[in-house]
Amino acid sequence: MQVIEISMWQLFLCLILVMITGFCSIMLHLKLEKDLLIGTTRTFVQLFVMGYLLKFIFQINTYYLVLAFFTWMIFWAAHAVKGRTKERTIPLLFPTFMAMLVSCMLVTIIVTSLVVQVKPWYKPQYFIPIGGMIVGNSMNGIAVALERMLSEMRKQRDEIEMFLCIGANCQEATASIVASSIKAGMIPSINALMTVGLVTLPGMMTGQILAGVNPMTAVKYQIIVMLMLTTSTAISCIILIHVVRRICFTPAQQMKI
Amino acid sequence: MKIEFKDVALQYAKKEPLFREVNFSVCHEDYVIIRGSSGTGKSSLLRLMNRLLEPSSGEIFVDDKPLYTYEVTHLRRKVTYLQQTPIIVEGCVAENLLLPFHLVSATKPAPSKEELRKWLDDLLLKDVCLDDDAQKLSVGQKQRIAFIRCLLLEPSLLLCDEPTSSLDPTAKDILEQCLENYHLEKNIGIVLVTHTDVKVQKAQVKKYILDSCRLREL
Numbered sequence: 033m034q035v036i037e038i039s040m041w042q043l044f045l046c047l048i049l050v051m052i053t054g055f056c057s058i059m060l061h062l063k064l065e066k067d068l069l070i071g072t073t074r075t076f077v078q079l080f081v082m083g084y085l086l087k088f089i090f091q092i093n094t095y096y097l098v099l100a101f102f103t104w105m106i107f108w109a110a111h112a113v114k115g116r117t118k119e120r121t122i123p124l125l126f127p128t129f130m131a132m133l134v135s136c137m138l139v140t141i142i143v144t145s146l147v148v149q150v151k152p153w154y155k156p157q158y159f160i161p162i163g164g165m166i167v168g169n170s171m172n173g174i175a176v177a178l179e180r181m182l183s184e185m186r187k188q189r190d191e192i193e194m195f196l197c198i199g200a201n202c203q204e205a206t207a208s209i210v211a212s213s214i215k216a217g218m219i220p221s222i223n224a225l226m227t228v229g230l231v232t233l234p235g236m237m238t239g240q241i242l243a244g245v246n247p248m249t250a251v252k253y254q255i256i257v258m259l260m261l262t263t264s265t266a267i268s269c270i271i272l273i274h275v276v277r278r279i280c281f282t283p284a285q286q287m288k289i
Numbered sequence: 290m291k292i293e294f295k296d297v298a299l300q301y302a303k304k305e306p307l308f309r310e311v312n313f314s315v316c317h318e319d320y321v322i323i324r325g326s327s328g329t330g331k332s333s334l335l336r337l338m339n340r341l342l343e344p345s346s347g348e349i350f351v352d353d354k355p356l357y358t359y360e361v362t363h364l365r366r367k368v369t370y371l372q373q374t375p376i377i378v379e380g381c382v383a384e385n386l387l388l389p390f391h392l393v394s395a396t397k398p399a400p401s402k403e404e405l406r407k408w409l410d411d412l413l414l415k416d417v418c419l420d421d422d423a424q425k426l427s428v429g430q431k432q433r434i435a436f437i438r439c440l441l442l443e444p445s446l447l448l449c450d451e452p453t454s455s456l457d458p459t460a461k462d463i464l465e466q467c468l469e470n471y472h473l474e475k476n477i478g479i480v481l482v483t484h485t486d487v488k489v490q491k492a493q494v495k496k497y498i499l500d501s502c503r504l505r506e507l
Contacts, residue, residue: 194376194435197339198442199366199394284340284361 035243095154102163106132109171116175119182121289127275135267136166143260165257166264173265174272177217181273184209185280185289202281210273217269221262228258290352290445291316292338297347299333307333311504317445317478320492324483325499331482335448339368362394369444373451375431383419385434389442408437412467429460440471446478
């Protein structure tokens with residue numbers, strides 16, 4: 033099956049849809065016009081830049097360039113997570129970056145080399161899109177988990193201090209908060225596992241079907257994707273929440289936030 | 290056990306110092322009451338003693354050794370802190386009382402149900418069962434549960450941060466009486482910070498006031 037190419041004028045035709053939204057915003061005084069304009073412009077610019085970059089990486093096809101590009105994606109994801117949290121007293125960027133780097137890199141390499149068995153394992157056509165999905169999903173999961181943890185620590189400050197006052201260490205004092213935060217980060221992924229195919233037709237599967245792939249092949253890929261996303265989110269959340277918990281306390285088991 | 294403050298000052302980042310040049314000592318035979326209006330740093334003074342906070346300058350000694358040389362989780366079991374609002378976790382009364390015995394720092398075996406029952410009776414909690422949901426108790430009852438939890442650690446010093454401020458007059462009297470009894474009978478040092486009057490009948494009380502960034506003996 034041939035893929036229908038989209039010309040530039042077809043792409044700009046889509047702008048009519050945004051204009052409808054903008055018109056609604058003006059009529060209903062939502063004041064979203066500026067954000068819509070910036071958002072639409074950024075979508076065009078960012079995706080085209082990404083497209084050209086990918087084209088370049090696909091042509092060069094070396095593992096260090098693929099890994100460098102992937103690390104760059106993870107850095108920006110970690111930056112976005114940090115931006116979403118209100119906490120400014122403890123450093124979050126580096127731990128977030130490291131937690132995502134370990135989990136996303138690990139899961140992506142396992143999927144490309146062992147599950148899909150791409151040859152070579154870093155083949156950018158596979159590694160980058162699969163890794164991108166993993167990073168995006170982990171980013172959302174850890175943002176939720178981190179926000180939950182920091183807000184619960186502030187809310188339950190007295191309870192944490194009660195535990196510290198009876199001789200608990202920071203692990204014991206925050207055990208329930210850590211568990212509930214990791215759980216909160218995992219819930220969207222678990223929900224996605226429950227509803228995939230029933231409520232939503234996932235993006236990757238849709239993309240493959242549009243690209244002419246046999247639906248059964250697309251389904252198999254999607255199953256791999258769903259499972260890897262859940263795993264990477266779990267690993268990222270577990271690593272990050274434990275590291276951040278450690279950062280939130282001094283060696284003398286005093287709360288820093 | 291003796292805790293000694295030498296020229297201790299506390300200042301939070303980018304703020305005026307809460308207090309400075311604090312020199313005082315307290316031992317397990319003392320009953321100390323520290324008074325002062327809200328925001329003068331009474332609670333912070335207590336929190337320095339069990340190392341929930343670090344002084345900005347000066348040093349704190351425990352039995353003539355710097356406070357920081359002690360393993361902090363063990364220190365906090367010896368210098369126990371009773372919070373202003375009782376913190377009761379989900380679970381029954383017994384589970385709340387036994388919390389300290391499930392921690393890594395626990396060195397003694399947990400008390401039996403009979404012993405816990407005796408503690409409840411001694412603190413006039415005869416109508417409270419060990420299996421009762423602790424969240425459903427009144428504030429006064431919760432404060433006494435928190436108090437027993439501290440005493441089960443067999444501390445040398447008990448730091449009390451306005452423990453009666455949220456209690457009604459009857460519950461306040463009961464808790465104050467208990468504090469005095471345990472101080473006299475078990476030789477536990479008490480450091481009580483408050484901005485209200487405290488009834489003490491038999492114990493010798495050392496009174497201090499925290500005012501204008503200084504701690505003065507009355």
